[in-house]
Amino acid sequence: MVEHTRRALLNAAGGSAIAIAVAGCLGSDDDETYEIAPEDEIVLEGYVSHWVGIEPDPIADVRNPTLVLEAGESYTMEWINSGDMMHDLAIWDDDGEIVDDLITDEVGADGEGDTLEFTADPEMANYVCTLHSSDQIGHLVVE
Numbered sequence: 001m002v003e004h005t006r007r008a009l010l011n012a013a014g015g016s017a018i019a020i021a022v023a024g025c026l027g028s029d030d031d032e033t034y035e036i037a038p039e040d041e042i043v044l045e046g047y048v049s050h051w052v053g054i055e056p057d058p059i060a061d062v063r064n065p066t067l068v069l070e071a072g073e074s075y076t077m078e079w080i081n082s083g084d085m086m087h088d089l090a091i092w093d094d095d096g097e098i099v100d101d102l103i104t105d106e107v108g109a110d111g112e113g114d115t116l117e118f119t120a121d122p123e124m125a126n127y128v129c130t131l132h133s134s135d136q137i138g139h140l141v142v143e
């Protein structure tokens with residue numbers, strides 16, 4: 001399947017182990033948080049109803065993972081489109097305002113996406129597709 005091929009390629013490119021995909025294991029872990037080291041590139045896959053983590057490994061296959069970042073450190077967050085719906089990726093503060101113009105272009109092609117590079121700041125509260133912000137949104141905790 002195309003999706004599996006893309007993930008395998010991504011994993012191979014990143015040099016990390018291929019995530020073990022178990023049918024039906026996708027689900028939101030509302031209480032779970034994931035500490036991300038600055039050197040670990042964050043990669044997400046975009047769906048209309050949610051984001052899914054791809055990298056680093058601890059967030060693989062997790063829906064809308066809550067990401068814990070270190071304030072003052074630089075991070076890279078890439079997203080890849082699943083399907084042909086338009087998405088973007090923005091970083092919001094608590095009021096739903098975009099922080100530091102951090103929003104990608106809208107991309108509507110399967111397998112394509114865009115990347116945000118930013119310095120983690122405590123005012124950052126969510127990463128979100130602004131076109132589907134009711135469901136395609138995850139928390140950021142910067143501390």
Ligand SMILES: [Cu+2]
Nearest residue numbers: 087129131132
């Ligand atoms: Cu979207």
